Amino acid sequence: MERTPLTRHLAAALLTLGIATAGIAPATAAPPPAAPTPEAIDTYLADLTEASGVPGLSAVVTHDDQVVHAAGYGHDANGSPVTADTPMRIASVTKSFTATAVVILAEDGKIDLDGSVTDQLPELRMADPRVDDITVRQLLDQTSGLADTSVDVADLAEATSRTDYVARLHDDALAADPGTTYAYCNVNFDVAARLVEVASGQDFGDFLAERVFGPLGMTGSATRDDVVRPADGYNSLFGWWVPRPEPRWFDDTGSAGVITSAADLGPWLISQTGHGRQLVSAAGLDAMHTPSDVGDYGLGWHTEDDGTRWHSGFVMTYRAVEWIDPATGYGVAVLTNGAGLTDVTQTALDGLVALTRGEDPEPPAGSRTLDLGLAALLIASGALGAVGIRRAPRWAARRAGRARWVTGLRLVWLALPAVVLALLPALASFLTGGRTFPWPSLLYFGLPAVLMLLVAALAGLGVLGARLGVLLRGLPRLRPVGSAA
Structure with a gap:
């Protein structure tokens, strides 16, 4: 049977009385967060x-x-x-x-x-x-x-x-x-x-x-x-x-x-x-x-x-x-x-x-970590490239007697930075879901990454060229390091 308005009022009163006698206060809404000053x-x-x-x-x-x-x-x-x-x-x-x-x-x-x-x-x-x-x-x-x-x-x-x-x-x-x-x-x-x-x-x-x-x-x-x-x-x-x-x-x-x-x-x-x-x-x-x-x-x-x-x-x-x-x-x-x-x-x-939202923000921190990391990689790439070029004859001498094609395959990785640099616009597009980043854009906001990859590519290609040059001049005629004079 449908309740009358009086019945509904009576039920509400009894419910309120029951809550009060049970010592339970009606739930109240949480206060809104403090407004930011x-x-x-x-x-x-x-x-x-x-x-x-x-x-x-x-x-x-x-x-x-x-x-x-x-x-x-x-x-x-x-x-x-x-x-x-x-x-x-x-x-x-x-x-x-x-x-x-x-x-x-x-x-x-x-x-x-x-x-x-x-x-x-x-x-x-x-x-x-x-x-x-x-x-x-x-x-x-x-x-x-x-x-x-x-x-x-x-x-x-x-x-x-x-x-x-x-x-x-x-x-x-x-x-x-x-x-x-x-x-x-x-x-x-x-x-x-x-x-x-x-x-x-x-x-x-x-x-x-x-x-x-x-x-x-x-x-x-x-x-x-x-x-x-x-x-x-x-x-x-x-x-x-x-x-x-x-x-x-x-x-x-x-x-x-x-x-x-x-x-x-x-x-x-x-x-x-x-x-x-x-x-x-x-x-x-x-x-x-x-x-x-x-x-x-x-x-x-x-x-x-x-x-x-x-x-x-x-x-x-x-x-x-x-x-x-x-x-x-x-x-x-x-x-x-x-x-x-x-x-x-x-x-x-x-x-x-x-x-x-009344919350404490994360403490402000520096944003140079990525840039400094790229700077460190640039310096390391340049230094390793210079050392690699200077030591190319010694590197080749240590591999005397090995098949040239095996040694050549071990050089392929040196071209990897150059490949990544050449494909950088495509890589940026892939990482951003298909957006296009032409070179002019990359040379602005992405300049540190471009310069790091450029130095790494030049270093890698320089070492690659130096080592291949030594090998092509006659790797078999080189004495292994430590052999008798």
């Missing part, structure tokens, strides 16, 4: 900057509709202090801005997220009929079938405009059927940026300025360095930071073109957590933060099972990362004007996220 954030970041040696770093932490802390540490290449307002390139963090621009236009009725890209961008043509099956949403969640392995990345890097960029895809193909697999590829967002131009009738950078940067008060942000000049960057060379100018390339892109500051990223993070000024509807924001059916990438955001969203980026002499937790309202962004083999922005992010 600006002082705690500042101390952590200052200690990390000093410990890591990174030249300049800036960061912002937001909560709901407030900026908790925004500051800069270190210096730029001119010796000027890095502040919260120091502009830097944020590389692939740009992708979340490009996705927002597309969703804005979709809500304006000018772009169909689930419609064919080629229907809305007729200039997109490829040597693959499956291009007509790509939807705009698949560009933004990186399930279009485009991949670094199926396009000519080096050719695209020489583009002079977004129109030229799209035109250069005419002889490229897809790596998979659209919608069937996830593959991180910059081409998706560079095409999306061109679509923004066609749909809006504005330059991509102008559209972001009017519909994204302007409404959020991001007055120090742009997509071109003639509008906002970023701080000069550095590369790590065996633990020492060396200022290096950015190479000239078409950088006003939808995949990596935004220049901004920690201060400007404050209102951006606030908006992305659903607070402050909103650029898109709640449904649009939710769509951006929802992963596809075949990957953990939303529309311009990586997604995690705990509900957090993030994106990182690096280019030549800069690194950046952004992170939001819509459930708690926290947002974090970290930027640096130094790029090397280790990523201090990720370390900073981990520590700041710990602070937002």
